Amino acid sequence: MSKDITTLDVQRTPCATCIYRPESPLGLASLEAAIADPQMPGFFTGYRICHHSTRAVCAGFWARHKDACTVGQLAQRLGLVRFVRDDRFSTKEPL
Numbered sequence: 136m137s138k139d140i141t142t143l144d145v146q147r148t149p150c151a152t153c154i155y156r157p158e159s160p161l162g163l164a165s166l167e168a169a170i171a172d173p174q175m176p177g178f179f180t181g182y183r184i185c186h187h188s189t190r191a192v193c194a195g196f197w198a199r200h201k202d203a204c205t206v207g208q209l210a211q212r213l214g215l216v217r218f219v220r221d222d223r224f225s226t227k228e229p230l
Contacts, residue, residue: 142217143210146194150187150222155195172205179204188221 154161170181182204183196192207201207210216 142215143192143206144190144217144219144221145192145197146185146188147218147220149194149198150185150224152186153193153195154183154186155193155199167200177203182206185221187224189223191219191221 149156153159154163154166166183167179170179170183172178172180179200182200183193185191185193197207201211
């Protein structure tokens with residue numbers, strides 16, 4: 136039984152309220168601790184989904200940590216990263 140290889144969807148640009156924007160009042164350390172790899176400091180076992188999306192990796196997380204995330208490393212090496220615009224709060228048509 137074979138399974139289809141799929142892509143890792145990543146937001147093309149940060150959403151309007153991205154937690155990784157410089158002026159964000161949120162404490163990233165606690166948010167990142169939830170997905171940090173306990174065996175490898177500085178690496179992640181998962182990734183952040185953009186809070187404007189239901190499926191795409193946060194553009195800010197991707198820009199900052201794509202090489203410190205196992206799924207990100209694998210998707211890049213296999214050419215499976217697909218940049219999307221998936222904003223469930225936008226009134227514009229998706230591109």
